Amino acid sequence: MDDYRTSPEFLEYIRKDSAAFVVIPKDKRTPRVCLEAVKQNWEVMRFLDENELTPEVRLAAVIQNSFALLSIPNRMRTLEVCMAAVNMYPTALQFVPNEVKTYDMCLSAVQRDGTMLMYVPDALETPEMRLIAVQKDCLMIRYIHNDNKTLELCLTAVKNSGWALQFVPSKLHTEEIIDIAVSDYAAAIKYVDFKHVSRLGMSQLAVTKGLPLGITRQIAKFL
16 A cells, blocks of 8 residues: 555645655655655656656656656657647757657647747758747747748748847848838848848938938948
């Protein structure tokens, strides 16, 4: 029998202090005891031996906190365990071994937290995923390789923050993108590659945006 070690009183003690688990003799740490303890406090994981990390224990831990994945050896971070962790906490993707990651897992994470695009392997990254990431967090444009940046992607970024213009490749510095960026953030003008803008476009930019005199003079050099 698991006796007092699975009693409500003792489990409540473990919930408050995971270190209480160490008072249990190893020969009394049955699968049930370990599972009930982890359900109360995922930090009990750090006191468990590898052979005590049953699939049930691992699932119970990661559902509570994505950091529990760090207490699981890489070879035991199975698809089921990692998917459960990511479903609960998208940030758990950063702790999933690349060989375990799937397209659906990565897409699920990025749809809820755009910054998770940083942890998507190149082989699983798609234009759709990049767009979703930038829609969630416009500054994710900085982590996308220039070869993968499209006009749509860059427009989405600068519409959310003109500051993002600095991460837009100069070949995509269209008058539309510049206009949107500078309208939102006047200082974004310093990131403009003027060789891609017509003289008329620059003149209109200076006049219609009411830019500071110093910035207007900077534009005038290119007219």
